[in-house]
Each structure stands twice: as structure tokens, then as C-alpha cells.
Amino acid sequence: MKMKKIIGRSAFLLLPFLLIGCILFDNFGYPSKMSFGRDGGTKICTGDESFYNLTMSDNDGNEYNTPVEGEDDTIIITKDWLTLKYKWGECQFKVIAEPNTTGKKRSYNVFAMVDNQFASIKITQER
Numbered sequence: 001m002k003m004k005k006i007i008g009r010s011a012f013l014l015l016p017f018l019l020i021g022c023i024l025f026d027n028f029g030y031p032s033k034m035s036f037g038r039d040g041g042t043k044i045c046t047g048d049e050s051f052y053n054l055t056m057s058d059n060d061g062n063e064y065n066t067p068v069e070g071e072d073d074t075i076i077i078t079k080d081w082l083t084l085k086y087k088w089g090e091c092q093f094k095v096i097a098e099p100n101t102t103g104k105k106r107s108y109n110v111f112a113m114v115d116n117q118f119a120s121i122k123i124t125q126e127r
Contacts, residue, residue, distance in 0.1 A: 029091075030112060030119040038126045040081075040097040047119060050091050051112035054084055058108060082108050082123060100125050 029048030036043070055065040056079055064079040077084045081100065086093035093112070100106060107124040 027121075028112070028114045028117075028119040030121055032121060034095060034121060034123045036097040036100075036123070036125040038100040040099040040125070042094060042096045044092055045095050045110075045121060046092040047112070047114070048091065049114050050089050051086075051114045051119065052088065053113040054086060054093060055111045055113075056082065056084065056108050057111070079108065081106065081125070084110065095123060097123070097125050100127060103127050 027047070028051075030045060034043060034045060053065070054067075054075075054077060055063055056077055057063045058079075065077060067075045067077050070076045070085065073087055074085050075087070081098040083096040084093055085096070095110075105124060105127045107122060110121045110123055111118040112121070
């Protein structure tokens with residue numbers, strides 16, 4: 001009987017930590033991974049909250065975030081085979097992958113800044 005009380009109290013005390021963990025680490029509704037076939041294509045990445053900055057980095061941590069202004073207030077970031085397009089204040093961005101002719105799997109990490117924290121999305125493309 002005493003063991004049941006200890007387990008019950010421990011579970012009750014740990015509950016807030018579990019709930020806080022779900023709130024802080026849900027990636028703001030954005031997927032943690034996106035993948036493309038070797039033919040490339042376009043996908044829309046959607047989250048629960050708007051972001052105010054996008055950054056792209058390779059697996060070595062080199063960042064690429066030089067935006068170019070496109071039509072209709074669209075911001076565009078392109079590096080090699082991957083292009084990101086977004087508008088300020090929206091909860092989504094367009095991801096465009098060119099066809100993969102390298103014969104190697106490739107990937108980039110995308111970070112969307114939301115409330116001084118990053119939503120992290122790993123984008124991969126098959127070989």
C-alpha cells in the first residue's frame with residue numbers, strides 16, 4: 001500500500017514537467033522532418049504560429065539566410081538545390097527542391113524563429 005502512494009505521488013509531481021515539455025518542444029506545429037523524392041517538387045510547410053525569420057544550414061552548421069525579395073512581398077532564400085519562399089507574418093512557407101542528379105542523398109536544416117525560439121525542420125532528398 002505504501003508503494004502505491006509513493007508511485008502515485010511521484011506521478012502527480014512529474015505531470016507538470018511532462019506537460020511543460022509538450023508545450024515547449026512541439027516545434028510550434030511545424031513538422032520536424034520533410035522529405036522529397038529524387039524528382040524534387042514543391043511542398044508547403046505549415047505550423048501553428050507565425051515566424052519572423054528563416055535560416056537554412058547544411059550538416060556542417062554553415063548558415064545560409066541571404067533573403068531576396070520576390071513578387072508580392074515574398075521573401076526567397078535559395079542554396080544549391082533548395083528554395084524557401086515565405087511572406088512575413090504567415091504560418092507557412094513553400095519548400096522547393098530541384099531534381100537530384102548527384103546520386104547522393106542530400107539534406108539541409110531549416111530553422112524558423114518563433115517567439116525567440118527555433119522550430120527545426122530537417123529537409124532531405126533521396127538519391
